[in-house]
Amino acid sequence: ARPRVGYFYAGKHTKNLIAEKIREIKVNDIKSVPVVVREDASVYDAIVTLFVEDVGTLFVVHEDGSLAGVISRKDLLKIAIGNADIRQIPVSVIMTRMPNLVTCNPEESAYDAARKIVVHQVDALPVVKTEEINGKVKYKVIGRITKTIITKLFVELGTI
């Protein structure tokens, strides 16, 4: 089920040139706005937000706005086909939570963010800034990087 590797052929010089240019692109240059729900939002409300905002992944935030978790379409689908009352269950019950989240920061390269998406098999990464509040490290969500954004970037690279 995996695509073959090594399908990209180019001279060593050209390959290095392309890789170098790609690594210059920063997360901050391509990030999109994050779509968030509060941790006490219901699963039903999260699904509505997913459709209204037309995204594939939602970020869940604490009351102070800091990152609490991530919810995928598959997380929502799994609970939706069960017998649970999705209007009563908060998203905090089904989300993937800190410290199991994969994040990226605005100064990272788009290449590193894309690599995290591939390695950790996720659709999207929250772009975060760390802040220390009352001695605790908090992650402020300032954007999102998705496979859609990387696909758009690939198209831009291929456009003359």
Place this chain on the structure above:
Amino acid sequence: ARPRVGYFYAGKHTKNLIAEKIREIKVNDIKSVPVVVREDASVYDAIVTLFVEDVGTLFVVHEDGSLAGVISRKDLLKIAIGNADIRQIPVSVIMTRMPNLVTCNPEESAYDAARKIVVHQVDALPVVKTEEINGKVKYKVIGRITKTIITKLFVELGTI
């Protein structure tokens, strides 16, 4: 909510060189195996297949194996939160069907496939070969191209 365009800066020569190399990559070189369900499969069975095969999009095929439609996670989520009995409803009721499907062929460039994904806002394209059976044009599904594959390709391009 859209990423800024024009974030990729390079000299004209370098940019053309990169674009040229990217356009040499063919769908056939990077396609993955398709995951298909029959059009009389239930929505419930489709959801199970989605999880078991670990994909985000399913292709629906006729009895003769030719392409009938495509189902996304959002199509499945929408019906799952309704009051319908998903074990009774066939996928053919909720799928996007021909001729509204966006497809690609193995000889197309990965660039063209990625552009279709972006323009038509889909997660995956069936890779098809056309066949004429009894005077009718049929689309045999021979692979899939997804945002995941394009993201992996982007990572490969950036790896020295």
